[in-house]
Amino acid sequence: MCTTCGCSGAASHHHSEHDLSEDGLSENDLREDSLHTSGSHTHDHQNSPDSHIHHHNDQARILEVEQSILSKNDRFAADNRQRLKAHNVASFNLVSSPGSGKTSLLVRTIEQLRDKAGIAVIEGDQQTELDATRIRETGAPAIQINTGKGCHLDAHQIGHALDHWDLDSVDLIFIENVGNLVCPAAFDLGETARVAVLSVTEGEDKPLKYPDMFYGSDLMLINKIDLLPYVDFDVAKSIEYARRINPDIEVIQLSAKTGEGMTEWTRWCLQHLEKDTSIARDNRAESCNTNA
Amino acid sequence: MHELSLAEDMRDLILEKAEKDGFRKVEKVWLEVGELACVEASAMEFCFSAVMAGTPAQGAKLEIISIPGEGECHQCHHRWRVQELYDCCPECGSFGARIIQGREVRVKSISVI
Ligand SMILES: Nc1nc2c(ncn2[C@@H]2O[C@H](COP(=O)(O)OP(=O)(O)OP(=O)(O)O)[C@@H](O)[C@H]2O)c(=O)[nH]1
Ligand SMILES: [Mg+2]
Ligand SMILES: [Zn+2]
Ligand SMILES: [Zn+2]
Ligand SMILES: [Zn+2]
Ligand SMILES: [Zn+2]
Ligand SMILES: [Zn+2]
Numbered sequence: 001m002c003t004t005c006g007c008s009g010a011a012s013h014h015h016s017e018h019d020l021s022e023d024g025l026s027e028n029d030l031r032e033d034s035l036h037t038s039g040s041h042t043h044d045h046q047n048s049p050d051s052h053i054h055h056h057n058d059q060a061r062i063l064e065v066e067q068s069i070l071s072k073n074d075r076f077a078a079d080n081r082q083r084l085k086a087h088n089v090a091s092f093n094l095v096s097s098p099g100s101g102k103t104s105l106l107v108r109t110i111e112q113l114r115d116k117a118g119i120a121v122i123e124g125d126q127q128t129e130l131d132a133t134r135i136r137e138t139g140a141p142a143i144q145i146n147t148g149k150g151c152h153l154d155a156h157q158i159g160h161a162l163d164h165w166d167l168d169s170v171d172l173i174f175i176e177n178v179g180n181l182v183c184p185a186a187f188d189l190g191e192t193a194r195v196a197v198l199s200v201t202e203g204e205d206k207p208l209k210y211p212d213m214f215y216g217s218d219l220m221l222i223n224k225i226d227l228l229p230y231v232d233f234d235v236a237k238s239i240e241y242a243r244r245i246n247p248d249i250e251v252i253q254l255s256a257k258t259g260e261g262m263t264e265w266t267r268w269c270l271q272h273l274e275k276d277t278s279i280a281r282d283n284r285a286e287s288c289n290t291n292a
Numbered sequence: 293m294h295e296l297s298l299a300e301d302m303r304d305l306i307l308e309k310a311e312k313d314g315f316r317k318v319e320k321v322w323l324e325v326g327e328l329a330c331v332e333a334s335a336m337e338f339c340f341s342a343v344m345a346g347t348p349a350q351g352a353k354l355e356i357i358s359i360p361g362e363g364e365c366h367q368c369h370h371r372w373r374v375q376e377l378y379d380c381c382p383e384c385g386s387f388g389a390r391i392i393q394g395r396e397v398r399v400k401s402i403s404v405i
Contacts, residue, residue: 061405066400067398211376
């Protein structure tokens with residue numbers, strides 16, 4: 001049985017119907033999800049004694065819903081978080097514009113960390129298996145989620161991806177989100193920490209233009225610093241802008257090409273294995289769960 | 293598009309509700325949208341009618357209720373109406389407001405038959 005959504009299909013259903021579905025969630029998910037939410041059912045019969053005959057008349061009535069549109073995602077995210085914590089796995093959600101260097105960074109990260117930790121990768125792209133293939137060439141396991149026309153990963157997809165691994169043999173999971181600085185900000189995946197990657201070819205005003213992404217991130221990685229001599233990117237200004245939005249955001253500058261700064265980054269990743277990450281997770285829930 | 297996936301999640305939420313409460317048709321949906329939620333009202337209306345086609349909420353009206361942004365200064369705890377996430381505190385000039393309200397997208401209520 002699927003531990004994420006409680007569906008009872010054969011294991012192979014995940015491939016054909018969920019993970020690789022091009023249109024996001026399948027019909028099955030609607031059914032699955034009504035299973036998990038039946039416990040939290042609230043309705044308004046007690047307030048209106050007449051409403052038991054509502055099926056038989058044409059009187060319009062108003063139902064108070066008071067529910068965040070993201071509440072379903074947030075339930076899946078909470079499940080993922082609990083599951084990862086139970087297996088002592090730290091997970092990182094990498095968000096950025098397309099082409100900031102996430103896959104290059106992950107390939108290099110795996111090369112530097114593989115003797116120290118078990119690493120697995122979830123790749124989100126609208127199309128193709130290319131990024132997962134690049135990761136697998138390092139020897140690390142990778143799952144590709146194709147979101148089709150969807151422009152972000154959601155927590156349900158991540159839950160299914162986790163089904164593929166023995167989490168006891170994994171220490172770090174890197175999730176490469178779809179290249180998009182707008183909507184991945186709204187979708188908590190259950191990650192330990194969120195990492196916004198900004199490359200120096202993009203312009204230092206990105207944090208002001210896409211503030212949501214930086215509001216919800218724990219770390220800003222400034223990538224491609226090997227190109228600084230050739231571009232007008234003002235590093236100090238980009239950091240100042242990011243901290244206007246999020247005074248606590250940490251910053252690491254690196255180059256996935258030359259390897260400069262990589263040690264600081266890999267150390268940052270490993271430190272999440274040692275400390276109890278539940279505090280960071282609670283903060284994340286506060287900033288993302290708009291229904292709080 | 294951002295609004296499309298939000299509209300799909302709204303559809304799922306309403307269908308879930310329809311299954312539990314046994315209504316046949318949704319006539320109207322009241323949606324609260326925070327001013328800082330990055331949701332464009334006209335795009336939301338368009339996506340709403342597109343994704344509701346063929347469901348009990350086909351043809352339902354969508355009323356968007358705008359919720360103002362509210363932030364609290366992390367230095368002096370002054371609260372004010374935040375327009376942008378990078379606004380500075382009007383009292384002490386610090387950046388980095390904690391957002392208390394205005395990022396939400398919530399279905400407030402629905403009118404059903
Ligand atoms: N000079 C330089 N180029 C880099 C660096 N990191 C990545 N690149 C180049 O940037 C381009 C995009 O890199 P990717 O790793 O594919 O970027 P990505 O963020 O995974 O891209 P998407 O998945 O398509 O969003 C490639 O041509 C990389 O070689 C860097 O540190 N320095
Ligand atoms: Mg990539
Ligand atoms: Zn399942
Ligand atoms: Zn499922
Ligand atoms: Zn799969
Ligand atoms: Zn999206
Ligand atoms: Zn202040």
